[in-house]
Amino acid sequence: MDKYEKRILIYTGILLVIFLAAVMRAVSRGISDLPACIPYDPSYLEPRVTALDENTYQVFVVAQMWSFQPSEIFIPVGAEVDFYLTTKDVVHGFHIADKNVNMMAVYGGINKTTVKFDKPGVYPIICHEYCGSGHQHMKAEVIVNYPNK
Amino acid sequence: MKWNISKGLRAVIILELALPLTLLALGIYHGLLQTLYRSGMISMREFAALEYYQGLTLHGVINAIVLTTFFAVAFGHACITYYLKRKTSTPLAWLSFAFMLVGTLLAAWAMLSGKAAVLYTFYPPLKAHPLFYLGVALLVVGSWVAYFSWIPVFLAWRRENKGIKMPLAVLGTMVNFTVWFVCSIPVAYEVLGLLLPWSLGWTPDVNIPLARTLFWFFGHALVYFWLLPAYIMFYTMLPKLAGGKLYSDNAGRFVFFLFLILSIPVGVHHQFGEPSISRGIKMVQTVLTFGIALPSFVTAFTIAASLEYAGVKRGAKSLFGWLGKLPYFDRDRYLFAYLITGLIIFIFGGLTGIVNASYSLNAVVHNTAWMPGHFHMTVGGPVFLAILGMSLYLLTNVTGRVLSPSMKNIAVIVPHLWMIGLLIFSTGLMWGGLLGEPRRTNLGISYLDPNSPLFRPDWVPTTAMALFGGVIMFSAAGLYFIVLLKLLFTKRTEEPGLEFPEYAVLHDEPRIGLLDNFRPWLVLMFLVIALAYIPAFRDIKKYTGDKAPPYDPNNPTPLELYQKTD
Numbered sequence: 001m002d003k004y005e006k007r008i009l010i011y012t013g014i015l016l017v018i019f020l021a022a023v024m025r026a027v028s029r030g031i032s033d034l035p036a037c038i039p040y041d042p043s044y045l046e047p048r049v050t051a052l053d054e055n056t057y058q059v060f061v062v063a064q065m066w067s068f069q070p071s072e073i074f075i076p077v078g079a080e081v082d083f084y085l086t087t088k089d090v091v092h093g094f095h096i097a098d099k100n101v102n103m104m105a106v107y108g109g110i111n112k113t114t115v116k117f118d119k120p121g122v123y124p125i126i127c128h129e130y131c132g133s134g135h136q137h138m139k140a141e142v143i144v145n146y147p148n149k
Numbered sequence: 150m151k152w153n154i155s156k157g158l159r160a161v162i163i164l165e166l167a168l169p170l171t172l173l174a175l176g177i178y179h180g181l182l183q184t185l186y187r188s189g190m191i192s193m194r195e196f197a198a199l200e201y202y203q204g205l206t207l208h209g210v211i212n213a214i215v216l217t218t219f220f221a222v223a224f225g226h227a228c229i230t231y232y233l234k235r236k237t238s239t240p241l242a243w244l245s246f247a248f249m250l251v252g253t254l255l256a257a258w259a260m261l262s263g264k265a266a267v268l269y270t271f272y273p274p275l276k277a278h279p280l281f282y283l284g285v286a287l288l289v290v291g292s293w294v295a296y297f298s299w300i301p302v303f304l305a306w307r308r309e310n311k312g313i314k315m316p317l318a319v320l321g322t323m324v325n326f327t328v329w330f331v332c333s334i335p336v337a338y339e340v341l342g343l344l345l346p347w348s349l350g351w352t353p354d355v356n357i358p359l360a361r362t363l364f365w366f367f368g369h370a371l372v373y374f375w376l377l378p379a380y381i382m383f384y385t386m387l388p389k390l391a392g393g394k395l396y397s398d399n400a401g402r403f404v405f406f407l408f409l410i411l412s413i414p415v416g417v418h419h420q421f422g423e424p425s426i427s428r429g430i431k432m433v434q435t436v437l438t439f440g441i442a443l444p445s446f447v448t449a450f451t452i453a454a455s456l457e458y459a460g461v462k463r464g465a466k467s468l469f470g471w472l473g474k475l476p477y478f479d480r481d482r483y484l485f486a487y488l489i490t491g492l493i494i495f496i497f498g499g500l501t502g503i504v505n506a507s508y509s510l511n512a513v514v515h516n517t518a519w520m521p522g523h524f525h526m527t528v529g530g531p532v533f534l535a536i537l538g539m540s541l542y543l544l545t546n547v548t549g550r551v552l553s554p555s556m557k558n559i560a561v562i563v564p565h566l567w568m569i570g571l572l573i574f575s576t577g578l579m580w581g582g583l584l585g586e587p588r589r590t591n592l593g594i595s596y597l598d599p600n601s602p603l604f605r606p607d608w609v610p611t612t613a614m615a616l617f618g619g620v621i622m623f624s625a626a627g628l629y630f631i632v633l634l635k636l637l638f639t640k641r642t643e644e645p646g647l648e649f650p651e652y653a654v655l656h657d658e659p660r661i662g663l664l665d666n667f668r669p670w671l672v673l674m675f676l677v678i679a680l681a682y683i684p685a686f687r688d689i690k691k692y693t694g695d696k697a698p699p700y701d702p703n704n705p706t707p708l709e710l711y712q713k714t715d
Binding site: 001002004005008009012013015016019020022023026027032033034035036037038039040041042064065066085086089090091093095097098100101102103104106107108109110111124126127128129130131132133134135136137139 | 194200205266272274275356357358361397399400422423424425427428431432435439440442446447451454503507508512513515516517585587588589590591592595596603688691692694696697700701702704705
């Protein structure tokens with residue numbers, strides 16, 4: 001090993017440590033994290049929206065070929081929402097691109113993530129995992145501060 | 150010096166290159182069609198009797214499994230016999246080919262008859278025809294037979310050459326197939342033990358998180374199985390083709406052994422968004438995935454340093470002058486063009502790979518069009534171009550046919566054109582991915598159909614860009630097939646045999662025992678795999694509830710129920 005090779009190994013090591021530190025920082029500051037997995041319970045297969053208080057919501061999403069239930073989720077501005085996700089049949093994706101919510105719905109497993117909706121608007125939820133011939137039409141919406149609700 | 154390989158092995162190599170290259174025509178055809186569907190140019194479920202997801206399955210299985218496996222075996226045969234200067238077993242080579250051929254034909258039948266539109270990841274509980282699973286399993290088992298036939302040859306060479314470094318290409322080939330063998334045991338269990346009896350109706354249901362984790366135990370090591378033949382060419386052939394020497398041979402040995410340890414225990418980074426595996430395991434495998442970036446950085450340095458040496462020898466003066474002195478368009482060294490363009494693409498493929506591996510950053514890109522954008526710059530870049538270039542090189546060698554100068558001119562243009570097309574195509578896909586465009590989706594009948602309520606005008610420029618790049622890539626592939634067809638109708642003018650570019654080292658360091666011995670690395674490999682995967686399987690047992698019955702991709706009712714009502 002010559003001095004250039006030693007140098008490149010050190011630089012590479014430093015670079016990877018910086019990347020890793022950035023990932024750890026995002027996690028420890030609560031900026032972003034992966035979904036939590038929680039023990040299975042059949043009650044997660046009932047689609048519903050529950051308001052714990054005026055700014056805290058729980059949304060239990062059930063994916064199925066080829067729709068999400070509930071398909072329209074009404075939330076006030078500033079609400080913090082816990083999404084619980086599972087599927088009745090094949091594997092589906094659950095992607096809210098504007099909020100970096102990105103989960104897989106897998107049979108027999110329950111996924112959970114928390115996200116805060118600060119701005120009013122319509123946030124499309126797209127199924128981004130192939131789930132059969134109707135896959136391209138499978139979507140839902142989070143509607144934040146819809147005037148009539 | 151030309152190595153005179155046996156007539157039988159020559160025939161095996163020719164068939165193992167020609168067969169998947171023929172199927173590739175279909176795979177590439179549906180590559181182009183996907184860019185047409187996705188951009189809304191085709192707004193239909195199927196075009197010319199090929200349904201979108203059926204074509205997508207063909208595209209993935211043919212390009213990423215059939216072509217790559219056949220090529221790795223053919224190139225492995227060539228490397229083992231050429232660099233060890235020994236005969237390998239011809240009957241076993243034929244047996245291996247027969248398994249792979251039958252497997253490919255079974256899977257191709259299932260896909261073409263529309264009974265296996267489950268994509269190449271065959272995620273249950275979507276169910277394919279049993280022969281699809283059996284075909285894929287036979288293809289993999291066939292490649293094992295080739296590996297088993299090399300082991301005694303390799304061990305005999307080692308016994309008779311104590312204290313001599315094993316040839317780098319042989320080390321790379323043995324590392325590659327060892328990883329391949331180990332990683333394909335769980336997926337063989339998934340396919341033969343779980344999915345096949347389930348698709349035959351013998352077992353009612355399957356544990357889905359378990360099946361997926363078994364798949365990804367294999368699925369990421371698979372990408373290194375694609376990549377390592379290209380790495381062997383980068384280390385042992387590229388420096389000589391550029392007119393120089395390999396900067397360091399021990400660096401290459403170190404890199405291959407790192408791949409042996411780290412190729413497998415990183416698969417969970419494909420499952421960051423999934424339930425049933427806890428965050429701690431995902432973080433551990435993030436760190437391990439960062440670890441496997443190290444051998445690629447070492448390779449980037451070593452190959453760049455080797456090319457710099459070549460450029461300086463060819464008269465380069467300034468700091469970056471060597472970049473301009475390389476034989477990019479030298480038709481008599483067309484293999485150089487295939488390898489260097491692949492490396493240029495891989496700079497971007499590697500860096501985007503680090504993004505994907507980065508734990509929660511993955512949530513920005515997972516399952517969006519970013520992903521195909523990324524992996525077309527790895528498997529569709531360095532891997533695919535190395536396969537195309539080396540196939541042409543091997544075919545001319547073992548058939549004793551010579552390409553005419555005009556054909557060589559076309560052959561040298563192909564990789565450059567492919568690179569331009571690919572970089573445009575991947576930029577379109579990745580840009581779209583960041584805007585939320587999903588992968589594996591027939592966008593033409595929903596999000597890219599102006600008459601649909603789902604229409605997304607913001608995805609028009611991105612999918613159009615991918616289409617533009619795709620058309621260029623398709624033309625490059627067309628030119629390649631012209632050269633291949635011309636070769637078919639050329640007469641033999643030379644003695645058939647095998648000769649690889651001669652391999653010389655700039656810093657020829659003494660043998661380091663640790664870098665010439667499989668045992669310690671194999672022990673480490675199994676330790677790291679156990680560390681990374683035992684907790685993952687324990688989590689799956691703990692968190693997973695019900696198992697799933699099979700589903701037909703065209704019907705939301707479980708298969709059992711609607712078959713009964715028929």
